[in-house]
Amino acid sequence: MIPLRAPLRRLIAAWVELRLIEPAVDELDLDPALPVLYVLPHPALSDALLLESLCRAHGLPSAAGRRQVGEITLPACLALPSPGRRLWRRTARLEAPFLGLLEQRRSHPEHEVQLVPVSVFWGRAPGKRFGFWKMLAADSWQFTGRLRRALSVLVNGKNVELHFGAPLKLGDLLDARGATLANRKTARLLRVHFRRLRTRVLGPDLSHRRILIEGVSRSPEVRQVIAEQATSENRSPARLQKRARRYGREIASNMAYPVLRFMDGLLKRLWNRLYDGVDVHGLERVKALAGDHTLVYVPCHRSHIDYLLLSYVLYRDGLMPPHIAAGRNLDMPLIGPLLRRGGAFFLRRSFRDNRLYAAVFNEYLHRLLSRGHPLEYFIEGGRSRSGRMLAARPGMLAMTLRSYLRSAAGSGQQRLAFVPVYIGYERIIENASYQRELRGGKKRKESPLALLRVLGQLRQPFGRVTVNVGEPLTLAAYLDREVGDWRHALGEERPAWLTPLIPRLGEELCRRINAAAALNPVNLVALVLLATPHHAIEVSLLERQLALLADLQRRRPGGVHASLPAGTPSDWIDQVVALGMVERRPHPQGDILLADAGQAGLLAWYRNNVMHLFALAGLVAFAFRHRPTHRLEALEALLAPCWPILARELVIEPPASLREGVTEMLDLLVDQGLLERTEEGWHCPEEPLEAGERLRLLGQLMQPSLERGYLLLAVLLDAGPGELVAEALAERSRQLAERLALLSGLDAPEFFDTRLFASLVESLEREGWLWREEERLVFDERLRLAARRSRELFDPALRHRLQLITRRPNE
Incomplete structure (x- = not known):
């Protein structure tokens, strides 16, 4: 068999394509000063030959031949022993082949060795009967014989995965109990690793679908329901059992x-x-x-x-x-x-x-x-x-x-x-x-x-x-x-x-x-473009605002696992134009990016995907909309009533301390040149004018949510405590929001989505501002004070417009 090893290895190298090597070869944490022994979960010539070929191709320590470690010589590629089989019995489990190495390492610490576990999957299949496919196709939970492994290599040579485990040093396994127990411990650790990896890749062993369905329909829980229905509805248990099997076939994968x-x-x-x-x-x-x-x-x-x-x-x-x-x-x-x-x-x-x-x-x-x-x-x-x-x-x-x-x-x-x-x-x-x-x-x-x-x-x-x-x-x-x-x-x-x-x-x-949201060119451009009055913006300003959003996410993430797209703001704009989501119009004074009504409606969907990532930044920026200077204590008091409601609407984890979160955001906006800090607090800079525009665009992100809250509170406070049920409050608020959208030329149906107002009512209840008595919504003076304080966020013109919307028709 040995003379055939080299041609077989070349045949394997020519035939096999690895669809996955994990981790990548350059990410293996191998100590170059220590000898390497590769360990397979069971003896398999095809696995060993594939590993030899891979090591040669990628410059890894060789898996071919034998390795000399001190006074001991072992194959460079070992396998955990598998129990031998006979027609009527199975032989005892053999000991793992590391005892001599461990004894040597105990006496001579300089003879350290690193063991690298290697798993090879020739195709992947759950352990399930697939007739001819089971014989030919893929690795499953049942190990295969030589003929079936040869057929598997032939059939699955273009669909092979190889997984390296973390290197294991013999010195880390030795303790006072001796080398014999350390040998068993090494084998146990390796078998646990191989079993967990096999579970991860193949999933657990599957039952045959028909057997699974039969087991479900005859389970004690199902049979109890069948017995109860047979008695209460005077039906045949056999017919109900048949129906249960039919339900199982309807459900089961x-x-x-x-x-x-x-x-x-x-x-x-x-x-x-x-x-x-x-x-x-x-x-x-x-x-x-x-x-x-x-x-x-x-x-x-x-x-x-x-x-x-x-x-x-x-x-x-x-x-x-x-x-x-x-x-x-x-x-x-x-x-x-x-x-x-x-x-x-x-x-x-x-x-x-x-x-x-x-x-x-x-x-x-x-x-x-x-x-x-x-x-x-x-x-x-x-x-x-x-x-x-x-x-x-x-x-x-x-x-x-x-x-x-x-x-x-x-x-x-x-x-x-x-x-x-x-x-x-x-x-x-x-x-x-x-x-x-x-x-x-x-x-x-x-x-x-x-x-x-x-x-x-x-x-x-x-x-x-x-x-x-x-x-x-x-x-x-x-x-x-x-x-x-x-x-x-x-x-x-x-x-x-x-x-x-x-x-x-x-x-x-x-x-x-939501904390793992993906920022991409489309939703980033949507965040900025939809904050403009007519859905048009100079490309140069857009680029700077996109850079601002990206920097805010990097330095104070709105989501701990959120991701940013590759490239620059200029690349992102080109991508959105290429997708046909917006139009770029050349102009002698600088290109302009704009969206028509249809495009703006589509962009709102993508903006809503990620708007939550900038909730605190947008709320802080909105507070400077008409009041140019804020002290920290006053700003915290201004934002405190609406922040928990906003956080729940946008499904985000609020900071443990609002004051600390606001302070960090203020300092970050100072670093961006959008605010200045003096002894009087934080205030908007008078120059350059663009800083004020960029701060306004950032604050505009939260305006729709704040307007919805304003409308709902106006309806509730106007009706008084105990006058409305939750459904009536949500519907009346939705109607006002729809009216506001039509009068403002806002083509955004999601702005007056009934579910958003129903969620607002739930949030007010959760925060203790509302409670129910006989299904009627009840509140006290605390809600009126909080609403009055929150209205200070709105500039007089916007507040006047909202008050006109909320007036009754006969007023």
Whole structure:
């Protein structure tokens, strides 16, 4: 076999294409002064030959031949021993081959060695029966024999991943217990590493779909509901059991490795056709958890592309694609079966009144989570038509928490982490439909024909798309912080603390998603251009304002994991023009950038994606709109009533101290030349005049939100305490906002979105300014004083205009 090794290695090198090497070769933390021994999880000639070829090509320490370490000679590439097999029994586990090295290292510290674990995946498949594909195609949880490995190399040579582990030094493993125990400890650490990596890449072992559905329908929880309904509704248990299986087939995914590979190739072509590139940030936070946590991805939902994009990114970067909760409306001919085999499971929009369906869905979700399958669902419920982060829906979060508590009450070993993900687009395919729906148009039903219409748009430019991973939330740590003694209630189906906790968990996840927002050329230009009276601005001023926004994000981030685009402000403007989102008109005195009414309406969606990142900067700048000088104490008192309400509307984490946050922002605006500091406080500079214009543009970002608050308070205070219910207050405020928009020439339907006013009412209740008595909204003099103080933010002209809007028709 040895004489054939060299030609086999050359054959492997010529045939195999590595789709992923992780980490990159130049990022390996190898000590060049120490010898290297590579360790494979099990003996495999194909893996060893591939590793030898890779090391030669990239200048790494050789994996071929033997390595002399002191008095010991060992192969440069070792493998953890696998138990031998016989027809009727399995031999005992062999000892790992590091004992001699450890004994030598104990006696001679200068003979240090670094072990580098290496995992090779020839294709990737969950452990599931795929007939002929299982024999040929891919790595799964079952190790393969020589013939099947040879066939796998032949079939999967163009789809191979290689993962390096962190180098492990023998000296770090030795202790007083001796080399024998250190040898076992080394083998155990390596096996744990290989198992966690295999879980991260392949996901947990999948049951056959038919067996899974049968298990769900016959679970004690489902059978209990069947028995209760059979008694209460006088129905046959057998028929209800059959219905439960039908529900299971309607819900369950059918993830198939051939489809994953097909979709990987298809989506790669789609992204190359549709986008200029996909930028990914923060995926290392997922990889740090994936080996020993059940992952629940919770992305924002802005486009139907979200379903496909996140799975593609995870698969491309060596992570198992999640099972995705999708609306039943997407289970349409042609599309539904493909999505189902790509990992989608389908749920009805509402199943509160169908106990059997709810039981089947809950049990299916629990089995996915308890077995460690990664999951993905959109906590907003639907796509955001306004571009803002929508309030989290409680349904899937509640089911996830109940499943976790049920698992914790059993084994108590499950680790679960929510992974917030922000997906940002320079241009979305739903532009036209969102604008139509915001203006009152009916949402069109999804269909294969609608998909064909979307495919007709693929020749248009869509720019780049960004996927940012936020700060993961480990559920046990969150429950320890928010509940404390939650483990004492593990036997209860619905602990008393569960219902009030779910909205808080949803808000926390939404804040973490927003904290990872992606700034791109389109939303940056939208932030500035829509702050101008006529949606037109000189390009030179626009460039300076874009640089200001970028610098504000760098120096005092509105989101800790938010990202900025590459390039300069000039490059960003060129990109937005190229996408057809704005028009650039040459002029002898300097080019002008402008947007017509249609373009401005579209840009509002992109502005709303990221406006929250500049909430505090915009609010502080707005305070200088008509009062040129402020002292810190007076400014804090002026902003204090509205800041918590604004922070909740924009779904952001407010600073621990408003005073410290305002002070930092004031100093930053001084550094930018937009404010000056004197003994009297902070004030607007008289020169240059452009500084005042740039400060006004920054403050304009918060004006729509502040105007909405003004209108709602005006309606509430005019009616008096105990006169209005929440729905009537929100609707009356919406009508006034619509009137203001029409009279101001503001073509922005999202400005008078009823949900924004309903959220404002909830925020006032949460902050203690309002409370309910027999469903009527009640307040006291504190609200009148706070409203009076907040009105001082508005200049007299703007205040007069708002007062005219709020006057009754007969006044």
